[in-house]
Amino acid sequence: MTTREDDDFLIFAEEDPLEKNTGPASQDRWKIIIVDDEQEVHHLTKMVLSDFAFDGKRLEFISAYTEVTALSLIEEHEDAAVILLDVVMDADDTGLKIVKYIREQLNRTSVRIILRTGQPGQAPERMVITNYDINDYKEKTELTSQKLFTTMMAALRSYRDIIVIENNKVGLEKIINSSADLFELKSMRKFASGVLTQLTSILNLNKNALHCNSYAAAKGQEEIYILAASGDYSFSDNEPIGNVVPPHVFQCIERAFRDKASEFRDNCFTCYFQSKSGKENVIYFEGSKELNEWNRYLIEIYCANVSIAFENIYLNEEVENTQKEIIFTLGEIAETRSKETGQHVKRVAEYSKLLALKYGIAEEEAEIVRLASSMHDVGKVAVPDAILNKPGKLTPEEFEVIKNHTNHGYAMLNHSKREMMQTAAIIAYQHHEKYDGTGYPNGLAGEDIHIYGRIAALADVFDALGSDRVYKQAWPIDRILDYFREERGRHFDPVLVDIFFENLNYMLEIKRKYAD
Known part of the structure; x- marks a missing residue:
């Protein structure tokens, strides 16, 4: 690309073909893959978008200059948000072949693909838009700094919304599957541990799972004690909660038992459960990111099923305890004789x-x-x-x-x-x-x-x-x-x-x- 508007024309030193941005971990940035055989296109794109941020996250650029490199990098970076893709590279239809590979072979529908071409005659816009699953088509001459900014903003908005929808779908599927599993767990400790595991799975829906702490607590006659905890926690049966959890967690759990109510905060929640027999339990979950409205909705649906499962387990324990008493009584009758x-x-x-x-x-x-x-x-x-x-x-x-x-x-x-x-x-x-x-x-x-x-x-x-x-x-x-x-x-x-x-x-x- 050699013609640009005067205020956009920039010359850059050469850079490594596979250079990536350094800085925070990739989960804190939007991954942008630039596929083009012209180094200047890569330089210019990165310069124009160097200060770009969307939804509190900056961009991470990944460069590919050939078809082979592009396919490898696209396959490696499953969480890429946007691909800026040249049409004419190794061959006249390289970009179009890459589009088909992404959509049909890798079956990736969420990543936004923006075709950029300096030779529109080789790939007429109407034909490309009609026959290929792309999200935007731009001639390189029309991509001023402002238009590139606008195009990237629109693409990332679209990608974010698609991911939210997909995660919501996954979350609902996890709730359906998890709710079925809940009733397979018999002992209260196994059940509590399963609830914590499933909550983490429901709320941390991508590979870069949020760091979280979670606890399941029960109220005895005099004390609150831990049933299960996520992470590297060591505790003995019926150990008082104050010996296990951090003070701020203890305060939340204690408040839930005192007020007999659930509570949502920015990055944590406590869910309170009481069985018909009066048994009380609390689930506490704390993540590294703020819980949005959808997270809260998923939690409320899941906890409704947890409440039923708690009730069933207590009923089951009552039946099992009665059976055990009968069994020991039978044995004692024989010994008494x-x-x-x-x-x-x-x-x-x-x-x-x-x-x-x-x-x-x-x-x-x-x-x-x-x-x-x-x-x-x-x-x-x-x-x-x-x-x-x-x-x-x-x-x-x-x-x-x-x-x-x-x-x-x-x-x-x-x-x-x-x-x-x-x-x-x-x-x-x-x-x-x-x-x-x-x-x-x-x-x-x-x-x-x-x-x-x-x-x-x-x-x-x-x-x-x-x-x-x-x-x-x-x-x-x-x-x-x-x-x-x-x-x-x-x-x-x-x-x-x-x-x-x-x-x-x-x-x-x-x-x-x-x-x-």
């Missing part, structure tokens, strides 16, 4: 969960083992009192009756298809099997015994030996430990015995916590 305490049931349950976790069983499955193991002796309800509570040695015939409690327990529990009851049936049936095959009722050996049965066997014997029974006194701990060393690979799974000794302190702590 044999003049043993319900604490035996609790200890065996806790031992079993600890061993399951250390063996490598997942938390959710280990919790099922904990609950199911409380019913290990439920079959004793079918054993006559005279035999069950006989203080002296049992006859062979009486021992056969006692042994049948495993079959009775299995028959009572196995009819249910629920995972909890199926696990309980396995434990009731196999907790007297021995690793060397000398146990009952089926003489199973090694890994033919289900891991649930092997775990319950160790937990049950450990507690039974350390407890008074109608037919014996409790053994001292040293004698119990000697017995376990002797029975490693005989009565008990050797791997579980090793785990038992590695975690003996935790086992003894359970014993103290649930002492008779």
Whole structure:
């Protein structure tokens, strides 16, 4: 380009073909790709727009002088806002080929493409506008500094509005998908963590996600405590909120609980939820940028679904807690008939969960083992009192009756298809099997015994030996430990015995916590 209006004609030194603006990160600037084989066009464009700003953001220029370089840079910079594109470069239709590549191959519809040509005869405006998906067409001779400014302003306005629409669409899609996922999360802590993750996803819709902090809090009888937090936060269950969050966050959360109301501020919000049963929760979210009206709309829609999910989880927890009480009560009934305490049931349950976790069983499955193991002796309800509570040695015939409690327990529990009851049936049936095959009722050996049965066997014997029974006194701990060393690979799974000794302190702590 060699002809310009006098006040626009500028000569510049050569620059590197791939030079980019330096300064703030690209997410704080609009990316403008200049594709032209004339260096002066690049120089002039950058000079004219050097002080240009739109919506509080400056421009970042990216230069390409050949078709190959242009295609590479366009593919690399997915977030480019505007492409200033020459028509005639390597070939007479280079620019037109690049347009088709952007729209059809890369499927990028949001980037604004402005064709600039110094040879309008090679690409007549009407034909180009009709046949190619471009947003503006300019002859280089008509691009004065003012017109270039105006053209860029119009292009960026259009790009910004398209991105807002696309993000709003993505935000609504995320809410629809996230709301479905909410009801898959069962435990309150998992649910709270999922809510924070999904909120971040909904509000930070581009690759350059906003920095944010978020917390989910619950109100206990006396204190507010943290359920979940985003980022690198470490806290223990039911830890007071003041030990975890910054003071300004604590004040917002405390105010939400006090006023029983949600609140929006410039770059943060607190959402307050109260269940029908009176349980209270607050979600706090803080981003690095101001929340606009659309953000607030998305949050309100999402939080309406969160409120329903909170209610459902509390109802579900109430049902689960009731079921757990019933399960432990069933186990306690069996133990009470044999003049043993319900604490035996609790200890065996806790031992079993600890061993399951250390063996490598997942938390959710280990919790099922904990609950199911409380019913290990439920079959004793079918054993006559005279035999069950006989203080002296049992006859062979009486021992056969006692042994049948495993079959009775299995028959009572196995009819249910629920995972909890199926696990309980396995434990009731196999907790007297021995690793060397000398146990009952089926003489199973090694890994033919289900891991649930092997775990319950160790937990049950450990507690039974350390407890008074109608037919014996409790053994001292040293004698119990000697017995376990002797029975490693005989009565008990050797791997579980090793785990038992590695975690003996935790086992003894359970014993103290649930002492008779």
